[in-house]
Amino acid sequence: MIFTAENILMVGSVLIFSGILISKTGYRFGIPTLLLFLLVGMGFGSDGLGLQFNSASDAQFIGMMALSIILFSGGMDTKYSDIKPVLTPGIVLSTAGVLLTTLLTGVFIFYISNWNQTNINLTLMCSLLLAATMSSTDSASVFNLLRSQRMNLKQNLRPMLELESGSNDPVAYMLTIVLIQVISSGSSPDFLLIIKDLLVQFFFGGVIGYAMGRFSVWLINRINLSNSSLYPILLLSLLFITFTITDQLKGNAYLAVYIMGVILGNTRLAFRKEISTFMNGLTWLFQIVIFITLGLLVNPHEMLDITAVGLLIGVFMILVARPLSVFLCLLPFRNITNKGRLFVSWVGLRGATPIIFATYPVLAEIDGSQQLFNIVFFITLLSLIIQGMSITRAAKFLHLDLPAPKEGNEFGVELPEEIDTQLNDLTLTAEMLEEKDTLAEMQLPKGTLVMLVKRGNEFLIPNGQMKLQPGDKLLLISENKNKSAD
Structure with a gap:
């Protein structure tokens, strides 16, 4: 069956519907959701039910x-307060870590390509290109696993991993593009020109991302639209404008949208709730779509020829290249223990990003590019199965896990960001009510009020003479500390 204008809506909907149902079942067994979407695409593809893509x-x-969209959304969820303590190690991992992983893996691929037992024969530059496409941790997979499983980790490892995965994709992209240009030109690499290209990409990506982030905040906070639902759509248009302008100026567009997201996520923004809800839904949709699309694109039977070499490269990356790169990069940071470094090494997840980057050599018609694509796809599956299914157990085994942080309140009430207050809930116990059982008698902190009382499934509007009972939940509103201090 071939995709046509008449059936693409129906087929696409069935694929997404099937993926969501299957992921609900697989999640109970600890299978990464995005891996299941990838398998759904493969199951419906040319070697499965016969969809031709x-x-x-x-x-x-x-x-x-x-x-x-994934990088922008990840940037919006990245808080300065969280990443400030781990900013330096995170940036070192996302830059030097990617370069070391590329170098170590590329040399290993070049070495084994000369073995008679393997069916690949790659030059050193092609070996480095293959390694570059897989050198970054996948932002979609890392964000999805850490947040869907609500993982909380010691030593500030979670914000560091999210910072690394959000900022190292642009570095891997730059390496991939530069190596394709070198191979396509057929000349020996000009390292000065390569460094110049990398600096240009970093400069324009950083400057445009920051400028568009500030402009977006200014515009959204000042423009008066008739419908609040238009604000997230306006922001989406600014996101794609940022991406396109940066790409046209030879900057790194992925870096630009990530920085843009960080700016918006750490600045007072009107209609943040509507924007966050829209972007979270859109991120999930595109994660599903891209993993299913990539699953449809691959022909699983073609991976049989590269299974042995794929296993060799995948195991080397998981057990040697990634750990060695992480330990070397984090060596100066004494506050991160060896257990922490070992866990960071294990979260070297591959996902949609390497597969997307592997399409660039195919479109550039690099010799053997289809074989490179199949190897990248195989290693991505291997990584999601081995590492993705064991991250939670690895954190517990290394004693790095913490209780999940509480999010929101049990009342489901949220206030606009413009109101400089905090919402908290408090569950009353019998000891709290031994002498004082009315709101008027309770000594609440200055600047704190009770908005609602939840008793069982019933919500009560409080007044000073309300008799309180053990088990009642109070919704408290209070001034922010910095405001009350003033």
């Missing part, structure tokens, strides 16, 4: 949109 350019376009 073989356009690397379409997959790359969908992947470009998906990755830009």
